[in-house]
Amino acid sequence: MKSLLTLLFSITLIFTACSGGNSGQQADSSGEPEQEQGLSDFEMEHGIGPITERIDISDDIDEDLRVRGQEIFEMKCEMCHNMEGRMVGPALGDVAERRSPEYLMNMVLNPGGMARNHPEGQKLVQEYMTVMPFQNVTEEDARALVEYLRDYSMNN
Amino acid sequence: MSKKKNNKLRGILFGAGFVALAAFLFTGCPSDQRMLQSGDAAQKVYVAPGDHDEFYGFFSGGYSGQLSVWGLPSARMLKVIPVFSQDPETGYGYSEETKPLFNTSYGFIPWDDSHHPHISQTEGDSDGRWIFINANNTPRIARIDLTTFETKEILELPNTGGNHASSYVTSNTEYVIGATRFSIPYEKDLDVPINSYSDEFRGALSFIQVDQETGMMEMDFQIVVPPYNYDLGRAGKGVSGDWVFFTTYNTEEAHTMLEVNASRNDKDFIAAVNWKKAAELVRNGHGKTMDAEYYHNHYNGQNQGVAVSEVKNEVTVLDTREVDENFIYYLPTPKSPHGVDLDPTGEYIVGGGKLATVIPVHSFSNMLEAIENEEFDEFIDGIPVLNYDATIAGEVENPGLGPLHTEFDGKGYAYTSVYISSEIVKWSLDTFEVVDRIDSYYSIGHLMITGGDTVDPDAQYMVGLTKTAKDRYLPTGPKQNHPAQLYDISGDKMELLLDFPTIGEPHYAQAIRADKIKDNVKQIYEMEENDHPNAITRISDNRVERNGRDVHIYMGATRSHFRPDNIEGVKVGDTVYLHLTNMEQEWDVVHGIAIKGSTNSEILVAPGQTKTIKWEPTRTGIYPFYCTAFCSALHQEMQGYIRVSAPDSNVDLKWSTNE
Numbered sequence: 001m002k003s004l005l006t007l008l009f010s011i012t013l014i015f016t017a018c019s020g021g022n023s024g025q026q027a028d029s030s031g032e033p034e035q036e037q038g039l040s041d042f043e044m045e046h047g048i049g050p051i052t053e054r055i056d057i058s059d060d061i062d063e064d065l066r067v068r069g070q071e072i073f074e075m076k077c078e079m080c081h082n083m084e085g086r087m088v089g090p091a092l093g094d095v096a097e098r099r100s101p102e103y104l105m106n107m108v109l110n111p112g113g114m115a116r117n118h119p120e121g122q123k124l125v126q127e128y129m130t131v132m133p134f135q136n137v138t139e140e141d142a143r144a145l146v147e148y149l150r151d152y153s154m155n156n
Numbered sequence: 157m158s159k160k161k162n163n164k165l166r167g168i169l170f171g172a173g174f175v176a177l178a179a180f181l182f183t184g185c186p187s188d189q190r191m192l193q194s195g196d197a198a199q200k201v202y203v204a205p206g207d208h209d210e211f212y213g214f215f216s217g218g219y220s221g222q223l224s225v226w227g228l229p230s231a232r233m234l235k236v237i238p239v240f241s242q243d244p245e246t247g248y249g250y251s252e253e254t255k256p257l258f259n260t261s262y263g264f265i266p267w268d269d270s271h272h273p274h275i276s277q278t279e280g281d282s283d284g285r286w287i288f289i290n291a292n293n294t295p296r297i298a299r300i301d302l303t304t305f306e307t308k309e310i311l312e313l314p315n316t317g318g319n320h321a322s323s324y325v326t327s328n329t330e331y332v333i334g335a336t337r338f339s340i341p342y343e344k345d346l347d348v349p350i351n352s353y354s355d356e357f358r359g360a361l362s363f364i365q366v367d368q369e370t371g372m373m374e375m376d377f378q379i380v381v382p383p384y385n386y387d388l389g390r391a392g393k394g395v396s397g398d399w400v401f402f403t404t405y406n407t408e409e410a411h412t413m414l415e416v417n418a419s420r421n422d423k424d425f426i427a428a429v430n431w432k433k434a435a436e437l438v439r440n441g442h443g444k445t446m447d448a449e450y451y452h453n454h455y456n457g458q459n460q461g462v463a464v465s466e467v468k469n470e471v472t473v474l475d476t477r478e479v480d481e482n483f484i485y486y487l488p489t490p491k492s493p494h495g496v497d498l499d500p501t502g503e504y505i506v507g508g509g510k511l512a513t514v515i516p517v518h519s520f521s522n523m524l525e526a527i528e529n530e531e532f533d534e535f536i537d538g539i540p541v542l543n544y545d546a547t548i549a550g551e552v553e554n555p556g557l558g559p560l561h562t563e564f565d566g567k568g569y570a571y572t573s574v575y576i577s578s579e580i581v582k583w584s585l586d587t588f589e590v591v592d593r594i595d596s597y598y599s600i601g602h603l604m605i606t607g608g609d610t611v612d613p614d615a616q617y618m619v620g621l622t623k624t625a626k627d628r629y630l631p632t633g634p635k636q637n638h639p640a641q642l643y644d645i646s647g648d649k650m651e652l653l654l655d656f657p658t659i660g661e662p663h664y665a666q667a668i669r670a671d672k673i674k675d676n677v678k679q680i681y682e683m684e685e686n687d688h689p690n691a692i693t694r695i696s697d698n699r700v701e702r703n704g705r706d707v708h709i710y711m712g713a714t715r716s717h718f719r720p721d722n723i724e725g726v727k728v729g730d731t732v733y734l735h736l737t738n739m740e741q742e743w744d745v746v747h748g749i750a751i752k753g754s755t756n757s758e759i760l761v762a763p764g765q766t767k768t769i770k771w772e773p774t775r776t777g778i779y780p781f782y783c784t785a786f787c788s789a790l791h792q793e794m795q796g797y798i799r800v801s802a803p804d805s806n807v808d809l810k811w812s813t814n815e
Contacts, residue, residue, distance in 0.1 A: 074694040075683055079714040079739045087814070088717065130715060130790060136680055136741030136764075 037119060047099075047106030047120075048113050050139060057101055061151045068141075069148030076135040077145070083152060089128055093156055096149040104149065105142040107132070190594055191652035192644070200644060201654050203230040208674070211606050213619065213667040214273045214287055215640070217241075220660025221268045223289055223300065228606065228667055229617055229642055231656045239298045239307045240268035240291045247759035248307070252733065252768035253462035253688070257310050260294055261449040261467075269293045272323055272388075272664040275302075276371070280327040280393045280611035284672035286371045288323035288332050295319030297332055297364060299371055303678050308455055311373045313362050314448035314471050315342050321389035325366070327397045327611075331431060332373065334362035335402050339383035342473075344447050353411040357383035361402060363431060372454060377438045377472040379429065379484065382537050383409055385418070386427070388495050388561075393611050394502035396520045398432040401505055405492035418492065419511060423544065425486035426496050426507055428523060433483040434474060442479050443472040457687035460765060476538040485527060486536065488544040489516050495561035495602075499570065500611050504549065504585060506562045506570060515559050515572055517588060519549035550588035555581050561664075563605040565615035565645060573600040573620060580620055580643070582650060594650040596641060599623040605645065606667040614669055618643040618650065621662045628655055638662060679743035681764030688766035690735035695719055700811040707732045707809070713747040713761065714739045715788040717813070718781070721796030725809030728802060732771040736761050748784030751798065758784045773800045 039048065046054070080088035095104065107114050107121070111132035114121035125131055137145070191197055203209050209227030212234075217224055221241030225234040242249030242258070249258055249266060258264050268291035275282040287300045295313040300306065313319050318337030325332050341348055342358040358380050365376040384404040392399040407424045410417035437443065448471040455461040476484060487505070493516075495508035505518040526546035533541045556574035559581075564570050569591070572581050578599050582592040600620045607614030620643065625636035637657040644651040686693055692710050698719045701708045707730045712719045718736075726732055738747050738761040750758040751771055759767040773779065783794035801807040 074696060076739070076741065079695040079712055079719065088714075130788065133715065133740055133742045133745065136682065 037117065039118065043118070045100060046102035048118050049106030049110030051102045051105045051109070055102060061154070062147055065144045065147040066151045069144035069146070072137060072141050072145055073148055076137065083156070088130055089132060090124070092149060094153050096146070096153040101146045104146050105139070108137055108142045108145060109139065189652055197651070197653045201229040201231065201642065203227065203232070208670060210670055211617070211667040212670050212673055213665055214275070215621070215658055215662040215665040216270050216273050216289060217659050218271070218638070218661025218663055219269050221270050221291070222660065223270060223273055223287070224659050224662070225305065228619070229653065231642060231654055235305060236659060237300055237305050237307065239289055239300065240270050240296070242266045244757035245760070247757050247767060247769060250757040250769065251759050252770060256463040256465040257307060257453045259451050259453055259465040260296070260312050261451055262294060265294050268296065271320060273666055274324050274609070275666050275668055276329040277325050277327055277610065278329070280397065282607065282610050282666070282668045282672065284668055284676070287666070288325060290319050290322035290334060292318055292320050292337070295334065297323045297334060297373065299373060301371070302673050303676050305677070309371070309373060310453045311364060311375065312450040312452070313375070314450040315340070315344065315378070316360050316362065321386050321402050324389050324391050324400070326391040326400065326431065327393060329366050329368070331376070332364045332366060333389050333391065333400050334364065335386035335389060336360045337385050337387060339385065342380055344449060350411055353383060354409045359383055359386050361386065361427070361429065363434065375450070375468070375471055376435065377443055377474060379434060380473055380475045381427065381484070381539070384424070387493070390496050390498050390609070392502050392520070393498050393500060396498060396502035398430055400429050400431050401496045401498070402427040402429070403489070403493040403496045403507060421491070423488040423490050424492055425541070426489045426493065426505065426518065427484060427486055429484045437474060437479060437481060437483060438472055443474050445470050446473050459685045460681055460688045462688060479538070482540055484539050485523070486539055486541045487518055487523065487547050488533070488541065489518070490514070497562040499564045499585060500566045500613060508560045508562060508572065510558050510560055510575065512559070515552035515555045515562070515583070516548060517550045517552065518547045522549060523547045552583050552588045552590065554590055555583070556593070561602050563603055563608045563618070564613060565605060566613040567615065571603060571605065571618060571645070573603040575599055575601065580618070580650065592649055594643065594652065596620045596622050597628050597639060597655060598626055602664045604665045604667060607669060609666065616644070616646050617667070618645045619665055619667070621665060625657065629657055680741050681762060683739070683741060683764045686737070686764060686766060690768055691766040692737050695739060698811070698813070700725070700809055702809050705730050709734045711736050712739045713737070713749070713783065715745065716783070716790035716794040718749070718783070718794065718796050719813040720811035721813050722815070723796070723811045724799040725807050726773065726798055726800045727805060728773060728776055728800060730773065732773065733768055734771060735766060735768045737766040738763050740764070745787060746785045747787055749781055750784050751781040752779050760785060776800050776802050
């Protein structure tokens with residue numbers, strides 16, 4: 001049964017391969033030396049997607065951004081993610097400690113590409129058996145989500 | 157006895173032979189069909205997997221009430237847009253937000269007969285904003301938004317019988333037109349003897365104004381005219397842009413056995429209406445206000461919203477018997493004309509005299525001159541009848557039997573469908589001579605040229621919409637689906653490329669270059685702009701509320717669960733409103749819901765969309781519900797339960813997910 005499910009998921013992955021639009025293709029033109037699965041060091045650590053370099057983030061929380069981030073989280077993410085405890089996807093209470101801001105943004109902006117081409121994304125699909133959907137968020141939205149998740153992990 | 161039998165048999169054989177011979181004469185032999193070598197034809201219609209067609213084709217669904225969308229030239233069916241008929245597949249006409257679209261002054265009507273789709277225009281060219289289509293039976297016009305391919309509005313036409321000459325738009329979509337095919341008493345609900353036809357019955361020509369920002373329709377005015385059958389219409393173009401034209405038959409004013417009694421006059425009329433002048437007369441107070449009752453159904457939100465019904469109680473009327481100034485003229489036209497079609501310059505007005513032996517072509521400039529010189533044969537109810545010889549520019553000889561409709565390629569040629577002899581004739585607008593003809597399979601009604609009925613057709617292809625399929629496809633019973641044939645008209649000779657079955661009975665169709673529409677098509681409903689009153693925009697708002705005997709379930713769906721998915725406390729006798737919001741924002745990821753034993757349809761909910769379905773459980777028990785649209789690998793897991801208890805039970809209302 002498990003192997004059947006795995007097969008189903010592989011098929012789903014193949015069938016949804018064109019969704020999301022921005023796949024891991026930017027990575028190929030980054031010009032950096034390639035590593036595991038053809039990914040650069042940056043991509044290994046910070047994910048595949050439109051965020052291709054480190055971004056400036058102050059240690060302090062930007063309150064406006066956090067509020068906006070919470071709004072988006074409740075509208076577009078909370079259906080599948082709890083802060084504490086597994087749901088459809090992993091708990092996100094400490095995700096800002098486990099992943100870099102750039103990684104989080106790429107995961108939100110390019111979930112299909114991450115699931116397909118990034119070893120961490122592939123692991124998540126194996127474990128949660130669902131490919132995270134793109135929820136029509138902009139880069140600014142993704143940055144706001146990072147602020148909300150950072151604030152949560154700092155205060156909980 | 158046996159001799160009698162033989163005679164009978166011989167009679168049958170003779171009859172059958174005659175029918176076969178007639179069919180052969182009129183329809184030709186399939187093996188004789190003129191088409192390109194199969195390989196060449198296949199190449200012309202081949203659109204590789206994943207590639208897109210050059211044109212969107214919109215085909216009326218006729219008695220299906222719907223509008224089908226095709227890719228051309230491949231003839232791939234892309235979608236059926238439900239318009240005038242309920243569609244249990246999507247929940248259209250069953251869901252609470254769409255039910256009001258079906259309201260009329262006669263009540264909720266689940267069906268109609270859709271006829272002539274027409275795409276909105278800017279400067280005489282199709283612009284791809286909206287497409288309008290008319291309902292023939294209970295007269296209405298619908299507007300479909302071409303960013304979502306959804307019916308957004310339906311307007312009923314008052315005091316009208318059979319809205320057939322519709323829903324053609326003027327050059328800048330100032331107006332959509334309608335008309336009465338079956339004249340009836342103009343006064344609302346007037347109860348009179350049928351044989352008072354000539355005294356009491358009247359025709360009505362409708363001018364529906366379109367808001368350029370929103371597309372919303374409003375009945376601006378109607379013109380009351382003599383009780384003929386107003387059959388088809390077209391707006392003028394270019395030089396004739398201020399005019400619209402309607403054909404008439406039954407100028408005999410018959411009210412019974414029209415087949416015979418409405419076919420006596422050698423000529424009926426094309427009515428030419430100067431709509432600008434008529435509108436000006438209305439603005440200057442020449443109209444009168446009359447009682448009416450008609451429904452205007454439209455959405456109340458900018459984005460999704462829900463449909464609402466407004467009842468209108470009066471209409472502004474111009475009566476030709478009461479207005480002194482001339483704004484409408486009759487052009488005598490042989491004989492019971494069906495189509496009236498304007499060439500891309502707007503100069504030629506072509507009548508499809510279905511019982512005539514020629515195709516009459518009037519000249520617009522001749523018409524203006526005749527009006528100027530007052531070359532009137534007579535006046536009927538104040539309407540000047542122009543002299544035939546003064547307006548006619550030419551008569552196309554030998555057009556076949558039963559010419560109906562004409563379209564144009566913008567290169568100097570016209571193409572007329574000919575019903576009885578089952579063919580299309582191509583003729584020159586310069587010489588008015590037939591230059592080519594090709595068979596149709598079988599018995600053609602409307603025809604359509606890609607980019608047609610505009611000032612600038614993209615005349616690569618032509619589609620013939622035919623009435624019977626007979627042997628064209630694998631047989632599927634005594635009733636076959638209606639066919640369409642695709643022709644290549646880029647060269648001197650018309651060439652048959654493809655023959656395919658359609659839905660319902662397509663009357664008219666229009667095709668528009670795909671790039672005028674496809675980049676504007678919405679992929680999702682933006683969650684942040686969801687203005688449906690029963691949407692949830694945060695999943696934490698999922699809940700169940702009781703209001704007396706009404707229970708409202710506010711539910712969210714994402715791959716692959718509903719929230720809430722366990723509901724208790726519903727009772728027999730309750731009316732349950734299930735408001736489902738698809739919380740996804742990815743193109744084409746659709747969820748649906750169906751509840752066991754519900755006497756309603758399912759609903760399909762697009763990404764970011766909210767829909768409401770009503771359910772009235774009549775038995776206690778556990779009711780499973782599930783996602784009807786395969787949405788993910790865990791789709792089979794996407795389900796839930798509703799417990800329904802007895803009316804007097806004390807089970808509390810509660811809802812949960814993952815508890």
